[in-house]
Amino acid sequence: MIQRTPLYDSHLAAHGRIVNFADWEMPINYGSQIEEHHAVRQDAGMFDVSHMLAIDLTGGESQAFLRHLLANDVAKLTVPGKALYSCLLQEDGGVIDDLIVYFFTETHYRIVVNAGTAEKDLGWMQLQAADFAVNLKPRRDLAMIAVQGPQARERFWTAFPASRAASEALVPFQAAEWNDWLIARTGYTGEDGFEIAVPATAAIAVWEKLVAAGIRPCGLGARDTLRLEAGMNLYSQDMDETQNPLESGLAWTVDMKDAGRDFIGKSALAGRREQGKLQAFLGLVLLDKGVLRAHQKVVTAQGEGEITSGSFSPTLNQSIAMARLPGGVAPGDLVEVAVRDKLLRAKVVKPSFVRHGKSLI
């Protein structure tokens, strides 16, 4: 069933070009994807992310449940509002989804998952929750807006001056409640900003105030090129159930420190690590002219690999990609990418291309 967010009419009014994304009618752009991209790198832009699902977790065993459910360890979260990025794994280590979990107390968390996987995730969580005293509550009554860019917070406070006191002291990856809103200093662009969750009934009025404060509406197209430049994985492209986090550039999110913690997928990942010869997950910068795309073959001295995400980088003005490559390939290597009937030259780099408006390559 095709769904619409509470902001659908605002997207139409702003001449958003609507596409079907994971069965949601979402704006891909409002004219120029590249201009929207630059607005976020240089000033402030915003995205309707209401298609993503917030799930509130409560109950006496909430922390124990999440320590079992997630590959990253929520025991690290001790300051109220602090957030953690984690993968949700199958027993075999395959990635069901990636998500952000916000800590309020050890008996109250919020989990935000991807749109395309929301029902699957919820089903999996409910199945796993049977052994724990917890309650999972999907929050389709909320709308979510990501306000991103070097001027994002200032412009947000211009629109909502009363929220400043509650949100000014937030450090990255921390959220605060303000009335019935949640304001989080998180994002998916490599820029500063907030992601806010508000009652769906308030969404249009909030969006209009943000527009009036000079924040440019941006579509899913710019969201994709921004996250790619920032080296952030996209679920279903860069990893899925057939791939594990260790070979998807996400080893840093798998927390094995507590030997006593038995999370889903742990033994499979430990076994994979023991086996060795892990594939590398790295970035590519195209040296020839053209555009790298997902699924193109990469020819390296160590064998063949494959691009998982590729596009044109508006900030760097050249094509970039993330790729799964044979073990032993390292930043600095020169490789070739099969683009139609040609082999184009590319340089291997760490998979992070732009942060805070600056090139990292």
Added chain:
Amino acid sequence: MNIPADLKYTQSHEWVKQEADGTVTIGITDHAQEALGDIVFLELPEPGRLVKAGQECAVVESVKAASDVYAPLAGEIVARNEDAIGAPESVNQDAYATWLFKLKPANLADLAGLLDAAAYEKVASE
């Protein structure tokens, strides 16, 4: 929709202009550029190449996707737009002023088989 009446069109969203010297000039329509979004790369055919009608002979890449451009008629490529290669965004700015390549048709009468503006408007509205 911007569909000049003096041009011919294809089902695959190319426009074709008949020149006085017996060649035709080819580009993609305004509708096509709008659907593609920001165009960042053009791969255009080398002059001298022989193409069949309907054969892939150029690629237009936007940030979003790569899209093939097809030869509307059989013939020989006689020129390509080097300025457009250097500034792919000019296709977004004016799809009809920014031609991609010129072709000398094997049989100029084949032009009659292409769509006129009214017929293309129906294709583009689907």
